[in-house]
Amino acid sequence: MRSFASFAGLAAFLLAGSQLAAAHMEMSFPPPFRSKSNPHATNIDYSMTAPLSNSGSDYPCKGYHVDLGTPAGAPTASFAPGGTYNFTIVGGAAHGGGSCQASLSYDGGNTFTVIESIIGGCPLNSNYDFTIPSDAQAGQAIFAWTWFNQIGNREMYMNCAPVTIGGGSSKREIKERAEAFSARPQIFQANIGNGCATLESSAVEFPAPGPDVKDNGGPKQPPTGSCGAAAAPGGGSGGSPGGGSGGGAPTTTAAAPTIPATTVEAPKPTTEAPKPTVQPPRPSNSVPPKFSTRPGGIFITVSEATTLSTATKTASVAPPANTGSSPSTPSTGTGANTGPCTDEGAWNCIGGTAFQRCASGQWSAVIPMAAGTSCTPGTSDTLSMSGRRRAMMMRRRLSA
Numbered sequence: 001m002r003s004f005a006s007f008a009g010l011a012a013f014l015l016a017g018s019q020l021a022a023a024h025m026e027m028s029f030p031p032p033f034r035s036k037s038n039p040h041a042t043n044i045d046y047s048m049t050a051p052l053s054n055s056g057s058d059y060p061c062k063g064y065h066v067d068l069g070t071p072a073g074a075p076t077a078s079f080a081p082g083g084t085y086n087f088t089i090v091g092g093a094a095h096g097g098g099s100c101q102a103s104l105s106y107d108g109g110n111t112f113t114v115i116e117s118i119i120g121g122c123p124l125n126s127n128y129d130f131t132i133p134s135d136a137q138a139g140q141a142i143f144a145w146t147w148f149n150q151i152g153n154r155e156m157y158m159n160c161a162p163v164t165i166g167g168g169s170s171k172r173e174i175k176e177r178a179e180a181f182s183a184r185p186q187i188f189q190a191n192i193g194n195g196c197a198t199l200e201s202s203a204v205e206f207p208a209p210g211p212d213v214k215d216n217g218g219p220k221q222p223p224t225g226s227c228g229a230a231a232a233p234g235g236g237s238g239g240s241p242g243g244g245s246g247g248g249a250p251t252t253t254a255a256a257p258t259i260p261a262t263t264v265e266a267p268k269p270t271t272e273a274p275k276p277t278v279q280p281p282r283p284s285n286s287v288p289p290k291f292s293t294r295p296g297g298i299f300i301t302v303s304e305a306t307t308l309s310t311a312t313k314t315a316s317v318a319p320p321a322n323t324g325s326s327p328s329t330p331s332t333g334t335g336a337n338t339g340p341c342t343d344e345g346a347w348n349c350i351g352g353t354a355f356q357r358c359a360s361g362q363w364s365a366v367i368p369m370a371a372g373t374s375c376t377p378g379t380s381d382t383l384s385m386s387g388r389r390r391a392m393m394m395r396r397r398l399s400a
Contacts, residue, residue, distance in 0.1 A: 024049035025091030033064035056192035061160035096151035117209035121216030135180035196227035
């Protein structure tokens with residue numbers, strides 16, 4: 001009897017451990033490629049919380065950046081140079097936090113330039129502010145969130161989202177921005193078979209964090225091994241001979257090895273970039289947006305007008321009235337709702353071609369329906385969709 005009880009206890013412990021390991025964290029905004037929160041995704045990955053392969057075979061973006069340029073890779077957010085926004089992290093296992101970076105790629109994922117480094121305490125919160133550099137180029141880009149956990153297996157996590165960067169489009173301005181942007185460091189890579197590793201029980205101190213850094217305190221150490229010319233001398237404690245001080249790329253083969261930032265110049269478009277609809281910067285004293293926790297559906301910010309550029313026409317939504325105003329009148333299906341709302345989690349289908357949701361007491365920005373699908377106009381608890389088989393599947397998920 002005693003042995004059976006011991007076996008049952010061990011089984012329960014192992015099951016709990018496996019569930020915790022499977023949880024991890026993922027970026028929900030901006031919606032990444034193939035994420036369940038991405039309205040354009042056609043091949044959804046329900047294990048987005050998993051880390052990259054320790055061999056580096058799926059770096060970058062778990063390989064999902066190949067969707068860029070296809071309908072499934074349409075932009076899910078628009079940002080303006082100089083504007084302050086936030087990315088959102090969800091999940092159930094933060095592994096003591098760690099260090100994160102936000103990066104942009106303008107060459108389809110071949111290189112990523114760091115725009116924000118957070119050392120320690122990431123991702124212990126849900127929302128993290130970042131600023132699009134004023135020298136960021138206009139056009140289509142990939143926004144990447146990378147995370148190096150503090151406790152547990154030595155891993156690298158990475159989610160990537162297709163975005164649009166607004167701003168000036170003259171050839172001279174594009175050239176000036178590209179030259180300034182290229183001075184920023186390249187993304188930090190470790191624990192993916194490239195000869196560079198992070199140390200457990202401490203947040204990694206990025207060798208080249210860039211000019212925009214947030215240090216949340218706590219224990220931190222530089223990486224160990226061959227981490228590029230910018231790594232700390234000796235590569236931290238226990239580093240391999242010459243690790244971090246010899247300069248150059250990692251000594252082992254890996255996809256897209258780390259390159260010193262000063263040797264990489266961002267691409268210079270030869271044609272004028274379009275002027276996409278730009279999400280207005282959030283005021284610095286505003287409260288970070290909250291997200292609906294109602295099961296199913298899509299997480300949508302309520303304090304930022306996120307623009308999905310694949311729509312043939314972007315719906316114009318008036319800014320919400322002050323919080324003291326009365327709730328808006330429910331939609332009849334012919335227009336968008338604005339301002340406060342009381343039916344938390346309700347959906348509003350606009351003309352069958354776009355939709356929005358009541359989240360955190362406010363009506364969200366308008367999001368266009370995916371190509372080939374439509375919804376039933378009006379306000380209801382579920383978003384009734386019709387069209388392709390994929391749309392029917394989404395309907396079941398959204399109304400679950």
